[in-house]
Amino acid sequence: MNAGSIRLYSYWRSSAAYRVRIALNLKGLPHEIVPVHLARDGGEQHKPPFSDLNPQELVPVLLHGNRILRQSMAIMEYLDETWPTPPLMPATARDRQRVRALAQVIACDVHPLNNLRVLQFFENTWNVPQAEREAWVRHWIQVGFEALETTLCDNPSTGAFCDGEVPSMADCCLVPQVYNAGRFGVDMAPYRTIRRINEACLALEAFDAARPENQPDAPAGS
Known part of the structure; x- marks a missing residue:
């Protein structure tokens, strides 16, 4: 098409x-x-x-x-x-289910708790101080990453990327969440497999060009 x-x-x-x-x-x-x-x-x-x-x-x-x-x-x-x-999804139903599950750990369980509108509600409606808002973000990223790291590490389906040797929808979700973790000061040392996959992704032009700092609306020096 x-x-x-x-x-x-x-x-x-x-x-x-x-x-x-x-x-x-x-x-x-x-x-x-x-x-x-x-x-x-x-x-x-x-x-x-x-x-x-x-x-x-x-x-x-x-x-x-x-x-x-x-x-x-x-x-x-x-x-x-x-x-x-x-393809962004593997060929078999079993492998597609795995990729969707990995992606949804981030998109359904981690990201919604750290969304801008959630943080703005904490700030504007409940007057939650910035330090506590950021601690909330770190907590839920860490909870999600602990589960994701355990799911990925030493799994025979995990390759250079989240599933095998080509990027999938799971990698499309993982890399932005690692970026968010960096913004909020999450210690990434415990997440060896996540770090390795993130580095492999960002070495590809498709991921590098999508980085926030490479966008037309990114502030200078971001």
Whole structure:
């Protein structure tokens, strides 16, 4: 299928948008980045025209022609089903289940607890001090990474990447969460396998180009 016009509404530091940027790059799909600043003037995601595209007022949103696609995991599956080569998912049902499970440890269990809107609620509604907010973030990343490290290490399905020798949707989720861990000062020393896979991913152009600091809306010196 011809790629046609692809526009990704993204914020440079959004880990959910980061996942989709990686997936688009792995697929080699030309696309336009449309920045949505999540912090300026109360957040551009809460105002038209973006809020008309996504009633949840969250990034990413991907426009493929006239199609409006929401939710990073669903977007990545759409990309994989529409452009199957190179694949983001393994060939067998058992292996696809493993990749989905690894991805969902991050996308469903870790990331939602550390999302910007959660932290803003803590700050603006409950007046939780910054040190306590950051301790919350570190705690839940560590809980998730402890489980993920145990799942990955010494598993015969784990290769250079989360599943085998080519990047999958699980790697698209892992790398942004490692970036978030670095932002909040998580000690990564205990997570040997996660660190190794993250380094292998970032050595690839598709992952490197998707880094937050390489985005058009990244502040200078970020």
